[in-house]
Structure formats: structure tokens, C-alpha cells
Amino acid sequence: MSLWDMVLQKRVDCGSSGYQAPVMPHFPRSAKGKRSVRKKVEDNQMCAFDLLATVAGNLLSERENSLAQNSLTPCNETGTSNTVAVRDTVTQDQLDKEKPCKLEAFDWLRCTEDLSGPENDLKMQIKHDMKENTSKATSSDPASLCVKSDISDEDPIGGESKLFGASGKIGHAVDTVAERYAMGRPYSSPAGSLECKEDGSKKPQQAERPVAGNVIDRNAPHMYSLSDAMDLDGKTPALVSSDSSFEVPLYRKNIPCNSSFPKQDECMDLPMDKDGDENSSGCTHPTVVTNKASRLQRIGDRRIRKLLASKFWKVSPTMLQDDVEQKPALRGKRMCYTRQRTQRSSFKRRKLFYNCSVSASDGGIYNEGVSNIHEKGRIKLETNDLHATWFGANGAPSSTTGQKPCCELPDYHVKLSIKSFKVPELVIEIPETATVGSLKRTVSEAVTAILGGGLRIGVLLQGKKVRHDNKTLRQAGISQGDKLDNLGFTLEPNPGQAPAPLTGSEDPHFLGLGCAPEPLPLARIPPTAPATKDQGVSDASPQPMPTCPESDHDSVYSPADASSPEKTTANSLALVAVPPMNVEALAMVPLRSKPKRPEAAQRRVRRPFSVAEVEALVQAVENLGTGRWRDVKLCAFENANHRTYVDLKDKWKTLVHTARISPQQRRGEPVPQVLLDRVLTAHAYWSQHQAKLQLKPPPSAEICQLL
DNA sequence: GTTAGGG
DNA sequence: CCCTAAC
Structure with a gap:
């Protein structure tokens, strides 16, 4: 399995299986004097890639001490003049086995060093890093980078630069973008440790282990194993803070005209220097990536691969008991990542992560009786919206190596770059005492975790969503330069999870039984078209129109029926069947750490009714009438724990309202007109029915007869 | 605990 | 969705 496969797999597993985009509540600044430093990363113009690269760089730098010196060698394999290969002491044999991965132009133009405001060391440090990096980068200005990939031994990385052809499928382009982030994974801290056993005793002596606060300290004298790094993840009290955004500076990516999924991890190397931190931040020019291919390095990478392969991490609270002091917030939530193939654990991990993240601003609400000593100095980072724009169109076909034209028509390629790719509603917690490195790392992990499957990428063209993944860029009108300026990306919740029936995460069978009518007054009600696939709906939302069982049927509506076709629309995400799972475990939506304070009864998460639910x-x-909401609940939503009869009543109310207003005034997911018509009909019927009852209560004789 | 209705 | 009066 190639790295790409693994990443893809993860995306699929996490993506279409019910993971909901995290909704991070924006915590107001604690009024209790728990002073959390709010800081806008946005100001720092840091970008996710910087972070990823930094993390990778840090990890590498730790190892570097024991590595031989690297040397830069011209990369002749690609025949491209401006390429440079980085290699070290590995044998030529080894090198030959690996194809170079070529990054075609890495521009870091968005590196505005707007770091004014000496609020904290962190900021200054970042600034420092950026400067350093900039100066370094300017020295060399390769148009492209040829990077030896040591990510995968088995899967040589294709040496071609991929191009987004005008005929490239949107889905592919989008996935390529996502992939870009996903690719950060192996380098980001997360990676768990396969060696990490449940019992902490096997861990290295504490003295040797990095602890929170000095995590990625490159000055640390020793080399950390990945497992150590892992621990750190667990230890870094997440944290938190203000609106920040991480930008991806003009990452230029060409989309290949054949829209098939790249099987390989194409050009996945992140720019990183041996000086992790120094190299981290944006610079105006590409930075040569130094990939150490030493044996040691390989071991590490192999490990990373394993980690990736495992994809899911099981969290064990039994670990790291020795470190409770440093991570009060995580006490009892110690994370031990062990190989685990269940998706559940994957989500669990995230859940934990976010749990940690969320509460910080509150100075320790979320911990179970954990002390607050360490709560005082925390930095809160948040990211908001994400958007990106395409690079201006460039009619010139790719001139890079080995690009095979795949279309008969003149194939113009769309050159695009992504500027400021913000991650929405991501909250990160980190102690004030943490190092910049650990900050970057934390952010990196958060970003990659989210992009790893929780979110998908959406494409906006002139403000409109481009929904059809199968359209080519040309068909979608994305190939024309003038429009590219109005092109953007968005992060969206995974469709496999969206408002779909699965929202009834508490229970898949949100519709208990088929609304068997008690009195059957509705026999006369126009049996409105039985869930005819309304174009409006099918177009706007992938959801099928599930048919509510007929009165005389005892069938049970299962959202699985609805969700499966739905997944297929998820296109790229539906490549692998997702096994049923405990959805509840996945319902990490609220992200609200169990509010230990009852006074702050939070508003329930808004869960729009799906068409199926409607x-x-x-x-x-129709069957039961209005005014019997409890029965309605029991009849049709018995297993949808998140729908109370009050909810149903309210929904009916809004449905009636919706049906009465013009379609233009309606918001949200469009309800098929057919349904709305039924709503009006039923509402009229039952209103009249009630009125009749009030005016003319059934004579006692009738009652007797009935009895 | 349910229902109805305003916010 | 929340809140609450009324039952």
C-alpha cells in the first residue's frame, strides 16, 4: 500500500463514515482572570505548510545530530536543469531505487512579516524564524525542486510534475489540494508509536523523554524517537485562543489532465530544512528540501509509514502516568497510541484532542478535577474560514517531464495556486510555556487531523459552489483566466456525515416504524407522490428521498438505505465501503467537553432536518395528525434520540411556514415541493379536523359504539 | 410529561 | 432551538 493509498484510505474511512466537521465553540475569553494570551496567527502569516515543514524539520533535526552530513547533489535523473537533489550518505544504489519527487515551484510569496506587536515571545520567535528562513531561501532560487523521497521504499514516487488540465476533474483538483494537506501527515508530529505499549514502564527513562514545554526543542541533546514525540502530543495541553489563520502561501499545483486519482504520493515532500524551526516560515522563495536518507532516517520514515498504515490510534489512559504534573489537563486522558484499525479509535483520538482543545479558555473546566496550576498561561489559537484562490490561468500546456496529453482537444492547463487556506473553527490549546516548536506541531496536527478526513474541500466559482465533481474544469468554467480570480476553496463537513439521516448519530434507525396510522383519516388525503425524486433535491443534496413506509407496511426505514447512495455521491470519498460502526463514538460534533458546569447548559447543536426526516x-x-407529537415521535422518530417531540412539533411549525412562503424566501436545504404540498394539505386537514372536534364533540353514543 | 405558542 | 405557560 502506497503512502497515498494510506492517506486516501484514511480519508475515506474517516470521511464518509460519519465524522462531522468539528464545530468548535468560540469560547469567550474567560472572565476569571485566567489570562489566556490571544494571538492572531493570522498576523504572523504562518502557513500550514510552514508548520508541517517545521514539525518535520524538527523531528528530523533531532535525528540529525547523529547523522552524517548531507550534501547537495545535482539531480540528473529528471533531466531538469533547475533541480537539486538532496542526498546524504546513502549509497547510490539506494538512491537509484527511489525516483525523485519533483515539486514544481514552491512559492512563498505570502510571507509578509507583519509581526508587529511584541505581545509574546512566541510571536517574536516566529518572526525570527521567518527571517532566518527568508534569508536562507533567497540564496537559492530553483524553479523546481527535485527531492529524494524516502517516504516510501516500496512505492517509488513518480517524478512527474502533475498538472491540472483544463479537463481535469474538479474532484481531482480538489483532492489534490486536500492531498496536499494530507501529505503533511507523515511529517507532522502525530504519528504514534507502534512501540508504545499500554504500560508506561517500557518507556524510556523519563529523563530522556522530552516533556511538554520543550517538545520540539531542537537544542535537546538527544534524539527523540517517534514514540517520544507521540507522548509529547499527548502531553501538550492543547489550548487555545483567538482568531488565527494559517495561510498556505501560493502553493502552485498543476492538475493533470487525466483526472484519475494519483496513485502515488506525488510531490508530497514538504519543504523543510534540516533546521526545522529556522526554515519554518514563509519565505519568498523555495527552500531546498533536505531529506536525509541515512539509515537512521529510513528507520524513522519506515516507522512513519507504519504509523500511517495503522491510521488509527487507540487511546489508552494507562500511559504516561509519570507525567501527570506537566499535563494536568490531560490527566486521565493520557494518550497512548497503539495500532488500531478501528475507525472508532481514530475518532476517539480526535475527540480527545478536541476535548483538550476546547476547554482551555475556561481555565480548566474540562478536566476532571484537575488542578489549574498550569492553566494560567495559555495561548489560544483559532483559525477561521478557509479560502483559497486559484492561480491565474495559464494557457500553456505543461512543459514538465513526462506529461502525457490525454485528451484530444487542445489541453490547456489551469495553473492555480492557493493563497490563504484557512481552517475554519479550529481551536488549538497550548500552554504558554510550550515551545514554538510544539505550537507549530500542535497546529500541524490539528490541521492535518481535520483534513485527514473530517473535512472535504469545496470549490467555489464566483461565489457559487461547484458541486459536480465529475465536470471537467473546462466544463465548470474554471479554465478561463478571468474567472479564476473568483475561484476559491472551502472546507466542508464530510458529506457522508452531513445533515443526512446519519445525523441521528445516536441511532441509525431514526425512523422507528412506519408511521402506522391509528385512525386512518388520512386515507383521503392526497397520497402525495410517494417520494418522487425531486430534482431540486437530488441536485442540491445527494440525499435520496427515502420513502416513509406505507401505513400498511411494517417496514422499517433505515438510514443505511439513504446513506449508501449518498456516499456514492461523495465521489472520491466513497472508494471504500465503510463498515458499520458505532456512530455515537463518532459523534464528536459538539466538541464541548462535558460541561462540568451545569449552569452553562449549552444550546444543543443545531441539526437541520434532512429531507428524509422531513x-x-x-x-x-399525515397519519396521526397535529397535536400528537409524542405519538409522532414514537412512531417515526423513536430511535432518533436527538429529536424530541418538541423538535418535531417545531419542525412542523416551520414546515408549514416554509410551505407558505415563496421558494425564494426559503433557506437551508430545500425541501421538495412535493413534501411541502403534503405539509399544507395535512395541516389543513388536521386543522379542520380539530375545529370539528371542538365544535362537535362526538356524541356519547358514538363513543360507546367505539368501545 | 405533553402540548402549544412566542421568541 | 429555547423557554414556558397551561394542562
């Missing part, structure tokens, strides 16, 4: 509701009301 359908079920309408069906039930």
Missing part, C-alpha cells in the same frame, strides 16, 4: 415527519403527521 419525509418521515410529514408521513407521520
Whole structure:
């Protein structure tokens, strides 16, 4: 399995299996004097790649001490003049086995050093890093980089620069973008340790282990193993703070005209220097990536591969008991990542992560009776919206190596770059005492974790969503330069999870039984088209129109029916069937650490009714009438724990309202007109029915007859 | 605990 | 969705 496969796998597993985009509540600044330093990373113009690269660089630098010196060697394999290969003491044999991965132009133009404001050392440090990096980078200005990839031994990396052809599928372009982030994974801290056993005793002596606060300290005298690094992850109390954004500076990516999924990890190397931190921040020019291919390095990378392969991490609280002091916030939540193939654990890990993240601003609400000693100095980082724009179109076909034209038509390539790719609603917690390196690392992990499957990328063209992944760029009008300026990317919750029936995460069978009518007054109600696939809906939302079981059927509506086709629309995400799972475990939506303070009864997470639910509701009301919400609940939503009868009543209310207003005034996911018509009909019927009852209560004789 | 209705 | 009066 190639690295790409693994990443993809992860995306698929996490993506279409019910993971919901985290909704990070924006915590108001604690009023209790728990002074959390709010800081805008946005100001720092840091970019995710910087972070990733930095993290990688840090990890590498730790190892570097024991590595032989590297040397830069012209990379002749590609035949491109401006390429440079980085190699070290490995044998030529080894090198030959690996194809170079070529990064075609890495521009770091967005490196504005707007770091004014000496609020804290962190900021200054970042600034420092950036400067250093800039100066370094300017020395060399390769148009492209040829980087030896040591990520995968088995899967040589294709040496071609990929191009986004005008005919490239949007989905592919999007995935390429996502991939870009996903690729950061192996370098980002996260990687767990396969060696990490449940019992902490096997761990290296504490003295040798990095601890929170000096995590990626490059000055550390020893080399950390990945498992050590892992621990650090667990230890870094997440944290938190203000609006920040991480920008991806003009990353230019060409989309290949054949839209098939890249099987390989193409050009996945992140720019990193041996000086992790120094190299971290944006610079105006590409930085040569030094990939150490030493044996040691390889071991590490192999390990990373394993880590990737394992994809999911099981969190064990039994670990790291020795470190409770440093991580009060995580007490009882110690994370031990062991190989684990269940998705659940994957989500669990994230859940934990976010749990840690969220509470910080509150000075330790979320910990179970954990002391607050370390709460005082925390830095809060948040990222908001994400957007990106395409690079201006360039009609010139790719001139890079080995690009095979795949279309008959003149194939113009769309050159695009992504500027400021912000991650929405991501909250990161980190202690004030943490190092810059650990900050970067934490952010890196958060970003990659989210992009690893929790979110998908959406494409906006002139403000409009481009939904059809199968359209070519040309068809979608993305190939024309003038429009490219209005092109953007968004992060979206994974469709496999969206408002779909699965939202009833508490229970897949949100519709208990088929709304069997008790009195059957509705026999006369126009049996409105049984869930005809309304174009409006099918177009706007992938959800199928589930048919509520007929009254005389005892069938059970299962969202699985609805979700499976839905997944198929998820296109790239639906490559692998996702096994059923405990959705509840995945419902990390709230991200609100169990509020230990009852006074702050938080508002429930908004969960819009899916069309399927509306359908079920309408069906039930048709049968049961209005005013019997408890019955409606029991009948149609018995297993949808998140839908109370009050919810159903409210929804009906809004449905009636919606049905009465013009379609233009309606918001949210469009409800099929057919359904709305049924709503009006049923509402009218039952209103009249009630009125009749009030005016003319059934004669006692009738009651007797009934009895 | 349910229902109805305002916010 | 929340809140709450009314039952």
C-alpha cells in the first residue's frame, strides 16, 4: 500500500463514515482572570505548510545530530536543469531505487512579516524564524525542486510534475489540494508509536523523554524517537485562543489532465530544512528540501509509514502516568497510541484532542478535577474560514517531464495556486510555556487531523459552489483566466456525515416504524407522490428521498438505505465501503467537553432536518395528525434520540411556514415541493379536523359504539 | 410529561 | 432551538 493509498484510505474511512466537521465553540475569553494570551496567527502569516515543514524539520533535526552530513547533489535523473537533489550518505544504489519527487515551484510569496506587536515571545520567535528562513531561501532560487523521497521504499514516487488540465476533474483538483494537506501527515508530529505499549514502564527513562514545554526543542541533546514525540502530543495541553489563520502561501499545483486519482504520493515532500524551526516560515522563495536518507532516517520514515498504515490510534489512559504534573489537563486522558484499525479509535483520538482543545479558555473546566496550576498561561489559537484562490490561468500546456496529453482537444492547463487556506473553527490549546516548536506541531496536527478526513474541500466559482465533481474544469468554467480570480476553496463537513439521516448519530434507525396510522383519516388525503425524486433535491443534496413506509407496511426505514447512495455521491470519498460502526463514538460534533458546569447548559447543536426526516415527519403527521407529537415521535422518530417531540412539533411549525412562503424566501436545504404540498394539505386537514372536534364533540353514543 | 405558542 | 405557560 502506497503512502497515498494510506492517506486516501484514511480519508475515506474517516470521511464518509460519519465524522462531522468539528464545530468548535468560540469560547469567550474567560472572565476569571485566567489570562489566556490571544494571538492572531493570522498576523504572523504562518502557513500550514510552514508548520508541517517545521514539525518535520524538527523531528528530523533531532535525528540529525547523529547523522552524517548531507550534501547537495545535482539531480540528473529528471533531466531538469533547475533541480537539486538532496542526498546524504546513502549509497547510490539506494538512491537509484527511489525516483525523485519533483515539486514544481514552491512559492512563498505570502510571507509578509507583519509581526508587529511584541505581545509574546512566541510571536517574536516566529518572526525570527521567518527571517532566518527568508534569508536562507533567497540564496537559492530553483524553479523546481527535485527531492529524494524516502517516504516510501516500496512505492517509488513518480517524478512527474502533475498538472491540472483544463479537463481535469474538479474532484481531482480538489483532492489534490486536500492531498496536499494530507501529505503533511507523515511529517507532522502525530504519528504514534507502534512501540508504545499500554504500560508506561517500557518507556524510556523519563529523563530522556522530552516533556511538554520543550517538545520540539531542537537544542535537546538527544534524539527523540517517534514514540517520544507521540507522548509529547499527548502531553501538550492543547489550548487555545483567538482568531488565527494559517495561510498556505501560493502553493502552485498543476492538475493533470487525466483526472484519475494519483496513485502515488506525488510531490508530497514538504519543504523543510534540516533546521526545522529556522526554515519554518514563509519565505519568498523555495527552500531546498533536505531529506536525509541515512539509515537512521529510513528507520524513522519506515516507522512513519507504519504509523500511517495503522491510521488509527487507540487511546489508552494507562500511559504516561509519570507525567501527570506537566499535563494536568490531560490527566486521565493520557494518550497512548497503539495500532488500531478501528475507525472508532481514530475518532476517539480526535475527540480527545478536541476535548483538550476546547476547554482551555475556561481555565480548566474540562478536566476532571484537575488542578489549574498550569492553566494560567495559555495561548489560544483559532483559525477561521478557509479560502483559497486559484492561480491565474495559464494557457500553456505543461512543459514538465513526462506529461502525457490525454485528451484530444487542445489541453490547456489551469495553473492555480492557493493563497490563504484557512481552517475554519479550529481551536488549538497550548500552554504558554510550550515551545514554538510544539505550537507549530500542535497546529500541524490539528490541521492535518481535520483534513485527514473530517473535512472535504469545496470549490467555489464566483461565489457559487461547484458541486459536480465529475465536470471537467473546462466544463465548470474554471479554465478561463478571468474567472479564476473568483475561484476559491472551502472546507466542508464530510458529506457522508452531513445533515443526512446519519445525523441521528445516536441511532441509525431514526425512523422507528412506519408511521402506522391509528385512525386512518388520512386515507383521503392526497397520497402525495410517494417520494418522487425531486430534482431540486437530488441536485442540491445527494440525499435520496427515502420513502416513509406505507401505513400498511411494517417496514422499517433505515438510514443505511439513504446513506449508501449518498456516499456514492461523495465521489472520491466513497472508494471504500465503510463498515458499520458505532456512530455515537463518532459523534464528536459538539466538541464541548462535558460541561462540568451545569449552569452553562449549552444550546444543543443545531441539526437541520434532512429531507428524509422531513419525509418521515410529514408521513407521520399525515397519519396521526397535529397535536400528537409524542405519538409522532414514537412512531417515526423513536430511535432518533436527538429529536424530541418538541423538535418535531417545531419542525412542523416551520414546515408549514416554509410551505407558505415563496421558494425564494426559503433557506437551508430545500425541501421538495412535493413534501411541502403534503405539509399544507395535512395541516389543513388536521386543522379542520380539530375545529370539528371542538365544535362537535362526538356524541356519547358514538363513543360507546367505539368501545 | 405533553402540548402549544412566542421568541 | 429555547423557554414556558397551561394542562
